[in-house]
Amino acid sequence: MSAKPEYLEFPRGFLWGTATASHQVEGSNANNNWAVWEQEPGRILSGHKAGLACDWWGGRWREDFDRAAATGQNAHRLSIEWSRVQPAPDRWDADALDHYRQMILGLIERGLTPMVTLHHFTDPIWLSELGGWENDRTPDYFQIYVRKVAGALGDLVNLWCTVNEPNVYAVYGYLEGLFPPGVKSLRRTLGVMAGLVRGHAAAYHAIHDLQPAARVGMANHYHDVQAANPNSPLDRWTARLISSLFNDFCPRAAQDGVLRFPWGRVRLPLAQNTQDFLGLNYYTREYCAFEPLRPGSLFHRRFFRADASISPTGFCANEPEGFYAALTWARSFGLPIIITENGAEDAADQFRPHYLAQHIAQAGRAIEAGYPIEGYFHWSLLDNFEWERGWTQRFGLWELDIETQERCKRSSADLYERICRSHQVPRRWLDGGDFSPFEYATDRQV
Numbered sequence: 001m002s003a004k005p006e007y008l009e010f011p012r013g014f015l016w017g018t019a020t021a022s023h024q025v026e027g028s029n030a031n032n033n034w035a036v037w038e039q040e041p042g043r044i045l046s047g048h049k050a051g052l053a054c055d056w057w058g059g060r061w062r063e064d065f066d067r068a069a070a071t072g073q074n075a076h077r078l079s080i081e082w083s084r085v086q087p088a089p090d091r092w093d094a095d096a097l098d099h100y101r102q103m104i105l106g107l108i109e110r111g112l113t114p115m116v117t118l119h120h121f122t123d124p125i126w127l128s129e130l131g132g133w134e135n136d137r138t139p140d141y142f143q144i145y146v147r148k149v150a151g152a153l154g155d156l157v158n159l160w161c162t163v164n165e166p167n168v169y170a171v172y173g174y175l176e177g178l179f180p181p182g183v184k185s186l187r188r189t190l191g192v193m194a195g196l197v198r199g200h201a202a203a204y205h206a207i208h209d210l211q212p213a214a215r216v217g218m219a220n221h222y223h224d225v226q227a228a229n230p231n232s233p234l235d236r237w238t239a240r241l242i243s244s245l246f247n248d249f250c251p252r253a254a255q256d257g258v259l260r261f262p263w264g265r266v267r268l269p270l271a272q273n274t275q276d277f278l279g280l281n282y283y284t285r286e287y288c289a290f291e292p293l294r295p296g297s298l299f300h301r302r303f304f305r306a307d308a309s310i311s312p313t314g315f316c317a318n319e320p321e322g323f324y325a326a327l328t329w330a331r332s333f334g335l336p337i338i339i340t341e342n343g344a345e346d347a348a349d350q351f352r353p354h355y356l357a358q359h360i361a362q363a364g365r366a367i368e369a370g371y372p373i374e375g376y377f378h379w380s381l382l383d384n385f386e387w388e389r390g391w392t393q394r395f396g397l398w399e400l401d402i403e404t405q406e407r408c409k410r411s412s413a414d415l416y417e418r419i420c421r422s423h424q425v426p427r428r429w430l431d432g433g434d435f436s437p438f439e440y441a442t443d444r445q446v
């Protein structure tokens with residue numbers, strides 16, 4: 001038998017990028033539900049606010065896109081802020097749309113393929129006042145906004161993400177109370193997930209009406225959940241329950257047009273076959289144990305593997321095998337796969353290089369096995385406002401000083417550059433942590 005090649009290869013034309021989201025980077029967003037939430041004491045860690053964020057609305061996107069292009073990236077995923085484009089139900093802001101047009105042109109001029117997300121966690125205040133995604137009419141409102149955006153930008157954008165992580169939006173906002181509106185109800189959580197699927201489906205059709213050749217999907221967050229004790233039927237049962245409600249509910253509905261509530265199924269034919277690609281956001285794997293006394297949390301407790309390497313502020317464990325499991329799950333939809341997010345918070349950049357290298361190696365392994373993966377977007381290009389965790393978690397390839405707006409390149413940016421430019425990674429990265437990604441980033445020019 002011949003030895004396997006030393007490198008895992010990525011196809012030419014593979015999208016290598018980073019991902020960002022409007023509220024997290026733009027700054028001065030005053031008209032959405034997060035701007036209101038940030039004013040309430042105790043909602044955001046350390047009382048942080050998005051504030052000026054990375055000042056993209058002030059024009060600093062230019063220098064950051066320069067950074068992305070200069071370090072070998074060829075794509076970028078950003079999001080449009082609904083509350084800017086439609087500040088009131090009967091008002092459209094042509095300047096805001098033009099601002100986005102300039103940004104997208106800025107990407108294209110620098111050789112970065114744009115992928116545009118239409119809803120990334122934030123809602124206009126007027127929409128929240130109407131009940132947000134619990135209002136049956138919201139999918140229609142969303143569709144009207146999406147038509148407006150696709151009509152204005154469709155000549156420049158071919159890759160669209162309708163909704164980012166509908167499961168996270170719903171669970172954090174309506175089950176765990178961490179995102180606005182701070183509700184804790186399983187029934188309402190699933191109602192919101194269903195509303196977002198309806199919105200996604202309406203947006204999918206609206207974009208295809210205007211732009212038949214567009215490629216439209218969602219960014220699906222897959223949280224790999226394993227039974228803590230694989231020999232325990234109850235652990236296996238909870239792991240399956242959590243995984244099917246959290247991971248499967250939205251993308252399956254967007255595949256076969258069926259909403260699977262624990263209390264019964266609802267058909268939604270409009271949602272059937274409404275993904276042209278499977279967008280995958282993956283961060284970590286957790287283990288799940290049955291807990292009879294915790295009905296409120298669906299009879300389970302979750303934790304990281306005891307010997308896993310954990311990111312500096314505990315956001316994720318470095319579980320590259322979980323990423324392979326996520327890609328295998330993604331492949332089961334029979335669609336091209338785009339990795340719409342993957343990354344870790346690490347201000348000191350000691351954990352990230354291994355995480356990045358080992359995860360990209362798993363993507364290479366999957367490609368070698370024939371998985372139809374078309375792109376990888378690292379979260380994120382630079383440090384940005386991390387929702388309820390404020391500025392305490394730093395996900396950027398570039399560090400941001402929020403006082404001075406100064407950017408400082410982390411070593412992981414060099415590592416990622418080498419990967420993007422060479423379209424390959426050493427196979428030995430599949431074997432674990434015994435390598436030096438820093439040396440790899442600098443030991444030879446590609």
Ligand code: NOJ
Binds near residue numbers: 281
């Ligand atoms: C997923 C979300 O889409 C993004 O907004 C967030 O910053 C990252 N995960 C990290 O938590």
